[in-house]
Amino acid sequence: MNKKEFKKALTKVLFEYGFEIKGNIFRAETSELIVVVATQKSNYENSYYINFGFLIKSLNPEILNPKDNQCDVFGRFTLVISGKECSSINYELVNIDEFCDAFKKSMNEKIKPVLEYGLKKYFEINPLAINTATLKAKQYLNIQN
Known part of the structure; x- marks a missing residue:
């Protein structure tokens, strides 16, 4: 697929999960959180990283349109594409259907539970992810590592 097809496929999948787009950032909201998804172009090849973040609204009332690096x-x-784990997606080497299937699977594992059950669910599913949380988020959620 080409870059345009990659971006279109990414957008289509995220829209299925209720995300909207503002600039280059995709976002969805719950009563507690703003969930963001953003792409980051690799400096070395025609590939993109797909980053995500969870911003706790009550801790950051001044941030209405966060970037992934501003999140708690x-x-x-x-x-997992063709049996191989990929942290970056080289869109020229990936079939659009394989990408969409793999991205949906990952969305179902990482993002959908948070949208449905809250941020604590994310740490239940991904206990090591607590290492990516800010101190104020850990204190807010009463989580220690």
């Missing part, structure tokens, strides 16, 4: 908890998607 952040991460990067690792997709």
